[in-house]
Amino acid sequence: MDWNSLSNAAIIREIGKRLKEYRLKKLYTQQELAEQAGISIFSVAQIERGKPVSVSILLPVLRVLRLLDNLELLLPETGLSPVQLLQLKGRTPQRIRPKKAK
Numbered sequence: 001m002d003w004n005s006l007s008n009a010a011i012i013r014e015i016g017k018r019l020k021e022y023r024l025k026k027l028y029t030q031q032e033l034a035e036q037a038g039i040s041i042f043s044v045a046q047i048e049r050g051k052p053v054s055v056s057i058l059l060p061v062l063r064v065l066r067l068l069d070n071l072e073l074l075l076p077e078t079g080l081s082p083v084q085l086l087q088l089k090g091r092t093p094q095r096i097r098p099k100k101a102k
Contacts, residue, residue: 013050020048022065036064 003011023033023044030048034041037060047053047061062068 009050012052016048016050019061019065022067023048026065028064033061033064037061 001014006014023030028036030041030044034044037044039057039060043053043057044061047058059068062071
């Protein structure tokens, strides 16, 4: 799937659809998922209908469905190149200054 070609609303709907599929695969009712995640059944229904919810609502659902490890694919650690490591000499940058115009 080309996620970049989808609108934000379409992405949210697709996430809701997939989370519903995972819930059904794990044989959870909406009520059971809501209870285990510590959220309301209304929030579970909102997610599955493709309505926007906050990350603080989504994370417990991902945790119950054992999908949190997938966040590593979404936002992998950036890491530094060998050249950057040599330039820093063990220091972590505290801020990034804008480049001067030539």
